[in-house]
Amino acid sequence: MKTHKDLDVWNEGIELVARVYEIVQKFPKEEKYGLVEQIKRSAVSIPSNIAEGAARNSKKEFLQFLSISLGSISELETQLIIADKLGFLKNKEIFSLIEKERYKLLGLIRYLRSDKNVQK
Template sequence: MDVRSYRDLKVWQVGVELVGQIYEITRSFPKSEVFGLTSQIQRAAVSVPSNIAEGHARGSRREFLHFLTISLGSLAELETQLLIGSRVGYLEAVILDGLLRQCDELGRMLRSLQRSLQSKA
């Protein structure tokens, strides 16, 4: 497959899909959290595919690798915030488990893309 745009990258597509799920799930969080944990979770989730897109658009392998690292950091931040959301009773265990599995898969995809780009250097 020819990658002409970040939109062609499966890792970006999976990231955007996760964002949609995050927004759907956080709708049930208490309204008192709209400027707290809800906002932080949504921003971290949005940051993952956004940094993939920005890095790809920069046109440099080195910068793309840098932005993939930022995406991985945002993904770790998202996982932490989801665990906190579960601990304070906003997420059921079954929902948390599914989201963490998706985060793990997305992390594997990001690291695989990093390795691929590094091996081409």
């Protein structure tokens, strides 16, 4: 039986978290308990909700958790845009990783929402 660890979207979410943690280490120390913690929480929420949803008993519940992950992606992107505007972000390649994760997540959501796949 497959688990969340078999999902590309979950694995790429883990990679995104690792990259985010590398990036925020270079932020100013005074942001440690502000923007840095918010960014880390948003990033960790993405694969965490994918995993929790995959462990649920129905595709409907899985979709709810994927929707939360999608919200976390937007939250993370917004926080990183703020960090960039404040001059904290040196390398902007993180935005392409976010887009890749969003694209994969939306694809999975579309697949699960198709009428033949959703269990009530």
